[in-house]
Amino acid sequence: xxxxxTALAAFSDPYLIAVILIGTIGGVLVGAMPxxxxxxxxxxxxxxxxxxxxxxxxxxxxxxxxxxxxxxSITAILVNAPGAPPAxxxxxxxxxxxxxxxxxxxxxxxxxxxxxxxxxxxxxxxxAAPLLSRVAYNFGPPEYFALSLFGxxxxxxxxxxxxxxxxxxxAFGVLLATxxxxxxxxxxRFTFGYWELSEGIHFIPVMIGLFAxxxxxxxxxxxxxxxxRAIFDAVKLPGWADFKRCFGTICRSCGIGSFIGLLPAExxxxxxxxxxxxxxxxxxxxxxxxxxxxxxxxxxxxxxxAATGAAMVPTLxxxxxxxxxxxxxxxxxxxxxxxxxxxxxxxxPTLLYAIFLSMLIANFAFAAFGFLxxxxxARVTLIPTEFLWPAVFVLASIGAYxxxxxxxxxxxxxxxxxxxxxxxxxxxxxxxxxxGLILGELVENSLKQSLIIFDHNWFHFLERPIVVTFLVxxxxxxxxxxxxxxxxxxxxxKAANAAQN
Amino acid sequence: xxxxPSVDRAAPAARFPRDMVIGFCTVVLCAVAYWITLSFxxxxxxxxxxxxxxxxxRLVISVIAVLAVALMVISFRKDSxxxxxxxxxxxxxxxxxxAFVVAFEALGFILAMALFCxxxxxxxxxxxxxxxxxxxxxxxxxxxxxxxxxxxxxFDTGILGF
Numbered sequence: 081x082x083x084x085x086t087a088l089a090a091f092s093d094p095y096l097i098a099v100i101l102i103g104t105i106g107g108v109l110v111g112a113m114p115x116x117x118x119x120x121x122x123x124x125x126x127x128x129x130x131x132x133x134x135x136x137x138x139x140x141x142x143x144x145x146x147x148x149x150x151x152x153s154i155t156a157i158l159v160n161a162p163g164a165p166p167a168x169x170x171x172x173x174x175x176x177x178x179x180x181x182x183x184x185x186x187x188x189x190x191x192x193x194x195x196x197x198x199x200x201x202x203x204x205x206x207x208a209a210p211l212l213s214r215v216a217y218n219f220g221p222p223e224y225f226a227l228s229l230f231g232x233x234x235x236x237x238x239x240x241x242x243x244x245x246x247x248x249x250x251a252f253g254v255l256l257a258t259x260x261x262x263x264x265x266x267x268x269r270f271t272f273g274y275w276e277l278s279e280g281i282h283f284i285p286v287m288i289g290l291f292a293x294x295x296x297x298x299x300x301x302x303x304x305x306x307x308x309r310a311i312f313d314a315v316k317l318p319g320w321a322d323f324k325r326c327f328g329t330i331c332r333s334c335g336i337g338s339f340i341g342l343l344p345a346e347x348x349x350x351x352x353x354x355x356x357x358x359x360x361x362x363x364x365x366x367x368x369x370x371x372x373x374x375x376x377x378x379x380x381x382x383x384x385x386a387a388t389g390a391a392m393v394p395t396l397x398x399x400x401x402x403x404x405x406x407x408x409x410x411x412x413x414x415x416x417x418x419x420x421x422x423x424x425x426x427x428x429p430t431l432l433y434a435i436f437l438s439m440l441i442a443n444f445a446f447a448a449f450g451f452l453x454x455x456x457x458a459r460v461t462l463i464p465t466e467f468l469w470p471a472v473f474v475l476a477s478i479g480a481y482x483x484x485x486x487x488x489x490x491x492x493x494x495x496x497x498x499x500x501x502x503x504x505x506x507x508x509x510x511x512x513x514x515x516g517l518i519l520g521e522l523v524e525n526s527l528k529q530s531l532i533i534f535d536h537n538w539f540h541f542l543e544r545p546i547v548v549t550f551l552v553x554x555x556x557x558x559x560x561x562x563x564x565x566x567x568x569x570x571x572x573x574k575a576a577n578a579a580q581n
Numbered sequence: 582x583x584x585x586p587s588v589d590r591a592a593p594a595a596r597f598p599r600d601m602v603i604g605f606c607t608v609v610l611c612a613v614a615y616w617i618t619l620s621f622x623x624x625x626x627x628x629x630x631x632x633x634x635x636x637x638x639r640l641v642i643s644v645i646a647v648l649a650v651a652l653m654v655i656s657f658r659k660d661s662x663x664x665x666x667x668x669x670x671x672x673x674x675x676x677x678x679x680a681f682v683v684a685f686e687a688l689g690f691i692l693a694m695a696l697f698c699x700x701x702x703x704x705x706x707x708x709x710x711x712x713x714x715x716x717x718x719x720x721x722x723x724x725x726x727x728x729x730x731x732x733x734x735x736f737d738t739g740i741l742g743f
Contacts, residue, residue, distance in 0.1 A: 131733075242600070242652070244648055244651055244652045244655065245603075245652065247648050248607060248645055248648045248649060248652070251641055251644050251645045251648065252645060254641050255614070255638060255641045255642065255645065258637060258638045258641065262624075262634040264624075264628070264629065264630070264632065264634075265624035265628050265629050265633070265634050266624070266628075267621060267622045267623075267624055267634035268621075268622075269618075269621055269634055269635070269638060270614075270617060270638070293678065296674065296678070297671050297674055297675060297678075300668070300670045300671045300673075300674035300705070301667065301668050301670065301671045303668075303670060303705055303706065304668075464702075464707070464712075465705070466701075466702040466705045466706065466707035467702055467707070467712070467716055470697060470698055470701035470702060470705075471698070471720055473678065473681075473697075473701075474694055474697060474698065474720070474721075474724065475724075477681065477682075477685070478724065478728055478734070481685075481690075481734075481736075482728065482734045485734065485735055485736075487682070487685060487686055490682050490685060491682055494678050494679060494681075494682050497678065498675055498678070501671070501675075505667070506599070506603050507600075507603075524637045527637065528630075528632045528637070531631070531632060532630050532631075532632070536631055
């Protein structure tokens, strides 16, 4: 209770409130801009937060994360260009509504369902994170090894071109984490004689490169594509009857989003897609879905925002990121010298309450901004690409440089961007590599400690129930995409046979 | 600078499934990475406690290789179409990214940033000089004010003394 009151007292400081509001406005803006996502924005901002105290720094990133998820819906509805992947499902019904002159109604429903989903997820975070952290007190190195393995295996189920490619990306990230001096033995690995690499590759320049550098090149490949202009009319907001009609969908999506968010590596995109599908599946009249049904906005928006707070649960309680953006927030915690995991709850409870409160404030703030400034925020799409992206690249370079004021980090950022572009072209995503890079140290250290505890007998892993549970879950999450693939193929074959007959 | 699609260079991917080529390249990279681990120094047994510095990287490399082989096997069951060729503008932009870092070191941050902010929009086809020139001057100026004067980020002095 003392910690909560201390955190609450911290919020009487106008500076902290201003930081959260700036984070919220920034989040809505970057979320609204196609190509710029809250993940990229948090990655870009992270080095600059290192000069701040931990509470404002993490509050800023958390506010940006919450608002960015909502911001994507603005351009999804107004210009059919989702600002961020989690808003892709919102465009299915949002854009037809905007075309029918009901943009205000669609934006209003997106704001309300987002804020309900977001607040629900913060409640889940407040309840679930301490409970999970209490369980995590019983974890030793073998449990952490199995848990991080489970986190990496969940990469197989996240969206992307191929489960195998996600897993390869995750493992590659773990391999990148081995660059530098081995802390047990003091032996250099993969440093090729560069002393700058002895401390290892910091994930921040890699992350900035994989998101911002790679997107810069992607934008270069799309210069010829036409620009879509926003529709600035129709400000009629949804009425009480509309909310009543969508209430069941919002409640269902809150549950779906929270569950998906709790799973390591899963995030808002998957939650939004499932939220949309379930909204359609439960609807009695499905005829308007895809043509402009408000439930088609309420479902994905409540789900992707419900996933935000829930994704913070494994991040804070276990140190295993729940999504790409929470991986960056996890990195921010580490960079501030904090230890995510159960100790965070005993050592720095004030910070945790501050995170909860800042997410709550951000949710209310983006709802207000969403209602009042949606049309203004949509104007960010009018910034010419020719100026926006060079500016983003320069900011990315400063972000990479500023952390250690080392030119090597700028090289790493640029090379990661080029490499990320090649990988993206061949169906690999950036998120698994980042997750692997962040979890790599935990995987290696916990495995080494476990092997020393078990006197190098691998079978001892199977004597610990929590380890066995995680290993079974790991196996299941790796097999699940294969089962899904097999079922899809079988259905396709059946459909083809039926068509032939 | 033309950004017309160049001649399709993805023809080999049509002959072999694309994922098979990716899987094969990954296996080759794994072999190279494994070969590099052979050069890691061995630590004394008392320090290493039976886990040598190369053990974990080799384990990860093996996992990647197994996954890459699985990708190759599965690729036989997939249709593979040649991918779209990369526009020349991407190569040009990538060169500019590298040139920016070289200029960062050689000319200093402010000058590198101003040159980049001038040439990049021009290369991307922007010809409104009344917008390009203020952007190339004001944006680096704003960055300097914010990061150097405001946040105290130190940049090495360039050839022009700033």
